[in-house]
Amino acid sequence: MLDDEDRRLLRYWQAEPSLSQGELAERAGMTTGRVTRRIARLQELGIVNGIGAVIDWAALGYAVEVSLRITLDKTQGNAFDAFMAEARLVPEVIELQTFLGRVDVRLSIIARDMAHYQEIYRSRILTLPHISEIEALMHVARIKSSEGLPL
Structure with a gap:
């Protein structure tokens, strides 16, 4: 190609x-x-999807990043679709990933500080539908971050 x-x-x-x-x-x-x-x-061909700015969230005052690994209650037929539709609406969710296995979804959330994160978690995340289990991982350091391909 x-x-x-x-x-x-x-x-x-x-x-x-x-x-x-x-x-x-x-x-x-x-x-x-x-x-x-x-x-x-x-x-x-869809190989190049766009050109954008890379924004340093920390420079804008977002000092906290948390990764949430979420398992959904799959006894409901529309659990996945309903969850994804609502999670997309949370502005502080900067990334959504889906998985096969015990964990269904991973959300990356940014917040100004821990108090702001707690507010987001309680008012926006815990109200998302069909959550069975949540595991929070506090982001400490980004060692490598690249979307570049070895061309």
Whole structure:
């Protein structure tokens, strides 16, 4: 699906997403028109889904991150869908992941401090439907965080 030029283009763009298409073309050894066409093709194929800003939540005053591992009461037919629909509405939930196994869902929650986290937990998380079990893991340090691919 990807050729060497696509990989080279993605490698440079991934490393420095703020590059203009002209700068990207220069680094990748292509013309700007070729880069434009390839980027459009990669977007059409769904390989490139968008470009966004990476925000440092701690710099904005969110000092607490908690990961909640949640097991749902699956005796209810719509438990998973109902839970996910409601969890998406909690603004402090920055990530939702689903799993196969004992844990069904993992939520990552950010808060300004522990008092704010307790408020979110009591008023927003514990009111989510079909929760059977919750395990909270307090985030201490992010050792590696990368969505970049080894192209």
